[in-house]
Amino acid sequence: MSKTETKLVPQPTTNLIPERDADKQPILEALNLGIDFGGLAAVDDFDFAVSPTEIAGLIGPNGAGKTTVFNLLTKVYQPSRGTILFDGQDTLSMNSVQLSRAGMARTFQNIRLFDNLSVADNVKVGLHNHINYSMASGVLRLPSYWKAERAANERVRELLSIFGMEHLEQAQAGSLPYGAQRRLEIIRALATNPKLLLLDEPAAGMNPSETAELMDNIVKVRDMFQIAIVLIEHDMSLVMGICEGICVLNFGKIIAKGTPSDIQNNTQVIEAYLGRRAEEGRHDAEGE
Amino acid sequence: MSVVVPKLQQLARKNLRTFLPYAVVIVAFVVVSVLANGGNISATLRGQLVPICAYVVLAVSLNLTVGVLGELSLGHAGFMSVGAFSGVTACIALSDTIPSQGLRLVVGMIIAAICAGIAGFLIGIPVLRLRGDYLAIVTLAFGEIIKNVINCLTIGKDSNGLHFGFLTTVQDLGMEADARVIINGPIGISNIPRLSTFTAGFILILVTLFIVINLVNSKSGRAIMALRDNRIAAESVGIPVTRYKLMAFVTSATLAGAAGALYAMNFSTIVATKFNFNTSILILVYVVLGGLGNITGSIIAATVLTVLPEMLREFNDYRMLIYAIVLILVMLATNNASVKALPAQAKAWFSRVVTGSSGSPGGDASIEADPRPDATVVDHDNQDADEQDDVSEVILDV
Amino acid sequence: MAFLSHLISGVSLGSIYAIIALGYTMVYGIAKMLNFAHGDVIMVGAYSCFFMVSRYELPAVVGVVVAMVVCTILGVTIERLAYRPLRQAPALAVLITAIGVSYFLQNSALLLWTSNPKVFPSIVGNGSLKLFDGQLSISYTALLTVVTCIIIMMALTWFTSKTRMGKAMRAVSEDKGAAQLMGINVNATISMVFAIGSALAAIAGILLCSAYPTLSPTTGSMPGIKAFTAAVFGGIGSIPGAMIGGILLGVIEIFGKAYISTQLSDAIVFLVLIVVLLVRPTGLLGKSVQEKV
Numbered sequence A: 001m002s003k004t005e006t007k008l009v010p011q012p013t014t015n016l017i018p019e020r021d022a023d024k025q026p027i028l029e030a031l032n033l034g035i036d037f038g039g040l041a042a043v044d045d046f047d048f049a050v051s052p053t054e055i056a057g058l059i060g061p062n063g064a065g066k067t068t069v070f071n072l073l074t075k076v077y078q079p080s081r082g083t084i085l086f087d088g089q090d091t092l093s094m095n096s097v098q099l100s101r102a103g104m105a106r107t108f109q110n111i112r113l114f115d116n117l118s119v120a121d122n123v124k125v126g127l128h129n130h131i132n133y134s135m136a137s138g139v140l141r142l143p144s145y146w147k148a149e150r151a152a153n154e155r156v157r158e159l160l161s162i163f164g165m166e167h168l169e170q171a172q173a174g175s176l177p178y179g180a181q182r183r184l185e186i187i188r189a190l191a192t193n194p195k196l197l198l199l200d201e202p203a204a205g206m207n208p209s210e211t212a213e214l215m216d217n218i219v220k221v222r223d224m225f226q227i228a229i230v231l232i233e234h235d236m237s238l239v240m241g242i243c244e245g246i247c248v249l250n251f252g253k254i255i256a257k258g259t260p261s262d263i264q265n266n267t268q269v270i271e272a273y274l275g276r277r278a279e280e281g282r283h284d285a286e287g288e
Numbered sequence B: 001m002s003v004v005v006p007k008l009q010q011l012a013r014k015n016l017r018t019f020l021p022y023a024v025v026i027v028a029f030v031v032v033s034v035l036a037n038g039g040n041i042s043a044t045l046r047g048q049l050v051p052i053c054a055y056v057v058l059a060v061s062l063n064l065t066v067g068v069l070g071e072l073s074l075g076h077a078g079f080m081s082v083g084a085f086s087g088v089t090a091c092i093a094l095s096d097t098i099p100s101q102g103l104r105l106v107v108g109m110i111i112a113a114i115c116a117g118i119a120g121f122l123i124g125i126p127v128l129r130l131r132g133d134y135l136a137i138v139t140l141a142f143g144e145i146i147k148n149v150i151n152c153l154t155i156g157k158d159s160n161g162l163h164f165g166f167l168t169t170v171q172d173l174g175m176e177a178d179a180r181v182i183i184n185g186p187i188g189i190s191n192i193p194r195l196s197t198f199t200a201g202f203i204l205i206l207v208t209l210f211i212v213i214n215l216v217n218s219k220s221g222r223a224i225m226a227l228r229d230n231r232i233a234a235e236s237v238g239i240p241v242t243r244y245k246l247m248a249f250v251t252s253a254t255l256a257g258a259a260g261a262l263y264a265m266n267f268s269t270i271v272a273t274k275f276n277f278n279t280s281i282l283i284l285v286y287v288v289l290g291g292l293g294n295i296t297g298s299i300i301a302a303t304v305l306t307v308l309p310e311m312l313r314e315f316n317d318y319r320m321l322i323y324a325i326v327l328i329l330v331m332l333a334t335n336n337a338s339v340k341a342l343p344a345q346a347k348a349w350f351s352r353v354v355t356g357s358s359g360s361p362g363g364d365a366s367i368e369a370d371p372r373p374d375a376t377v378v379d380h381d382n383q384d385a386d387e388q389d390d391v392s393e394v395i396l397d398v
Numbered sequence C: 001m002a003f004l005s006h007l008i009s010g011v012s013l014g015s016i017y018a019i020i021a022l023g024y025t026m027v028y029g030i031a032k033m034l035n036f037a038h039g040d041v042i043m044v045g046a047y048s049c050f051f052m053v054s055r056y057e058l059p060a061v062v063g064v065v066v067a068m069v070v071c072t073i074l075g076v077t078i079e080r081l082a083y084r085p086l087r088q089a090p091a092l093a094v095l096i097t098a099i100g101v102s103y104f105l106q107n108s109a110l111l112l113w114t115s116n117p118k119v120f121p122s123i124v125g126n127g128s129l130k131l132f133d134g135q136l137s138i139s140y141t142a143l144l145t146v147v148t149c150i151i152i153m154m155a156l157t158w159f160t161s162k163t164r165m166g167k168a169m170r171a172v173s174e175d176k177g178a179a180q181l182m183g184i185n186v187n188a189t190i191s192m193v194f195a196i197g198s199a200l201a202a203i204a205g206i207l208l209c210s211a212y213p214t215l216s217p218t219t220g221s222m223p224g225i226k227a228f229t230a231a232v233f234g235g236i237g238s239i240p241g242a243m244i245g246g247i248l249l250g251v252i253e254i255f256g257k258a259y260i261s262t263q264l265s266d267a268i269v270f271l272v273l274i275v276v277l278l279v280r281p282t283g284l285l286g287k288s289v290q291e292k293v
Helices: A066-073 A096-102 A119-126 A135-140 A143-162 A178-191 A208-225 A236-242 A260-264 A267-274 B004-037 B043-068 B076-093 B101-127 B132-151 B198-216 B219-229 B231-236 B241-264 B277-290 B295-335 B337-355 B363-368 B385-397 C002-031 C038-055 C060-086 C091-113 C140-162 C164-174 C176-181 C186-211 C221-234 C239-260 C265-279
Strands: A008-010 A016-018 A028-037 A040-050 A055-059 A081-086 A104-106 A196-200 A228-232 A245-250 A253-258 B153-158 B161-166 B180-184 C128-131 C136-139
Touching: A016 A040, A016 A245, A028 A066, A040 A066, A040 A245, A040 A253, A055 A066, A055 A208, A055 A236, A066 A196, A066 A228, A096 A104, A096 B231, A104 A178, A119 A143, A119 A178, A119 B219, A135 A143, A135 B198, A135 B219, A143 A178, A143 A208, A178 A196, A178 A208, A208 A228, A208 A236, A236 A260, A245 A260, A245 A267, A253 A260, A253 A267, B004 B043, B004 B198, B004 B295, B043 B076, B043 B198, B043 B219, B043 B241, B043 B277, B043 B295, B076 B101, B076 B132, B076 B153, B076 B180, B076 B241, B076 B277, B101 B132, B101 B198, B101 B241, B132 B153, B132 B277, B132 C221, B132 C265, B198 B219, B198 B241, B198 B295, B219 B231, B219 B241, B231 B241, B277 B295, B277 C091, B295 C060, B295 C091, C002 C038, C002 C136, C002 C140, C002 C164, C002 C186, C002 C221, C002 C239, C038 C060, C038 C091, C038 C186, C038 C221, C060 C091, C060 C186, C128 C140, C136 C140, C140 C164, C140 C186, C140 C239, C164 C176, C164 C186, C176 C186, C186 C221, C221 C239, C221 C265, C239 C265
Parallel strands: A055 A228, A055 A245, A104 A196, A196 A228
Antiparallel strands: A008 A016, A028 A040, A028 A081, A245 A253, B153 B161, B153 B180, C128 C136
């Protein structure tokens, strides 16, 4: 994968998106987003935009509020303030299920698979809203059942093959090795046919070669499906390698936004990761 | 070849899972029918045949709520009760309209199923918002409420049609002299037409299996199991929680209603207090011992545990005590790591004695011991498949 | 005056529920299990006292002490033999085991003492306190019940907040693993909770049978279920919650019987429980726990 630095251009709001999508509406825009837990602002003044084909990164030290941002975007938590526009639509009155149907999919930091179901069934649950037959035709095994199930099985195999997991189709999801579980979560999210994919630490627990493969696959997925991807990740080689726009959170607030090279040279970011004392100048954020 | 063979094996295993319950039921029906025709079945067992069918249906339907949906229900007998009373009422009310006994039974069971389904829907809407033990206690509460309400109900029939009363006596219904009292408050229903037959029970079991197994192996069933395994993840892929929880709960209630009607029409009288908390627990025991989500297990457990107390009749007073002890021991044997390891230890010891070799002591046992390192976080809805198989095997041994 | 009289019997019945509910709630708090056998421990306690007082004609105090000792031993034994081996097992397995224990106790009682109900003499006699020129009478049993309940409540509050064992108990119910790492003997702490809960069950059994003087092997089941409801009502795991839940439940039951319908009083109790849980899904004083995502 050849890596070229993307130029970020400003949106009408304070956000930055890659130049190639400048004339398109961002798939996701968060404005002044915030949530309080027991009077304490866990996330505050979060402004962020993602363009339709961007791979964006959300980084920051532990406890900075990155996963909370994902939970706000997917409405696992209800924001205390601020606006989220998904595909130009205000998501204020939407819940997780409606957002999923609208095209937002995610994975979880602590893997949340359907452990007792097979790999294929996990993906089929992801396809749920694209399999069209009623409960009655399912119970009575009407032709619509067989047709839709056959199509679903094919789609499952296609999706699994992207990550080279077709041979694991019948394995129980809970018994898969860690890396395979993370990949399966991504496949399940992709099965919902999303416009935006949120990946919460996709490389956690993976070894360097698995991580390198994952990087290729994330880019491949973006190119194949032409979707936007936002990822939370601590592995800086992955973030700096594939993200076009990066947003850095610390203590619930954005401290920097920009291209990977902007972020690598940002003194505030270095401070956030290494502490105030580290004033040796050139440090890339990898030293976490 | 090397690719095809495992694939075929997988296919076979999957089909076995699907068809085994049918096979078990059909074989059992044929064997029992042949034995019964030859007069080789005791009168007590003959009397138990319809209740066994009813309990099998109840266990399979409760398994849908507890095993597949993963929510503990302690009020299943309530739906059985709704079905029993509405079904019998319908059958008595229709005695002139539908002369055919078989057809009347079918219509009665359908009405029973519908009434229980409606009750399940009304109860499910508030109940399914709650989680875990809170949900369990509310199902218990609803079971008790249903029992109480039916206890206060009077229904009678005369030439003007049906008369309903609540908290009133039969006299208050103001019926004509030739009236037939159907439900008489706490006295319940007497002179029930005994329409239920073993064949009817067998057919109801097949219908239940068809509905439950096909539901589980469809889009809806996957959604329900996804909710059980991980609610938040299921929501994140667009599965509406309430809808699928209700679907499982109402289906379960509907089947329980039909089973209730079958059960009631095997006796000449029924009272609401029969369908109490203890009956709900009885059905739950079948499900847990048969294995959560294991349909064949439910069938076998319901049958064995209905017959077992009868077979223990020679122990007379001690039989329920034995039942209790067996229950506790089975739970200990199937869920405790060190007890589970005993057979392996015994095997290792035996092979040492036989071969005279001094292999590593207890080597096998340590491998057998607790296959699940994360057992502490396993919730009741996450019991794994291997364990369920163990449970049903133990039942067979009993 | 009738209202006041109903209120008093409601509070009195509620106090019994509260004492039973305390046992449920403490066990749930620490072992995270629904101990369905608790109701039957009540029955065993009542029988023990009955035999001491009626058969051997010993003073009531001896009866109470013996009942408490018997129940404590019984509770700890049940925990040791049936529940401790299942500490790592799925919750449903433990629940079924508890039901098995409940059947075991009921059927043992049936064999030992037959199903013929025994007439239980109130341990404080049948006298009553007359107020307002005899318009309002409060039985000594009711007075004793309410006073006992208040004393137990205060003692438990003091115990859990001030003593070492009480603090250990709270620590274990928060996090077993962490408590163990801090040097707390988790098994001993859980045994102690079962001991306390069972001793309370003995007291509750005696008070229950003093107020409603028939004793049979199934005496404990319905009050057990109601007290369990009370514990959930107040927020299971919460000691003041069990207290409030129990008393409210008793009052609702008596008022329901007096003003609505005797036949429907149980239905009313359960209906109120459902309404409360719909408004507050974890009970009146229960903590709502947000799942970590």
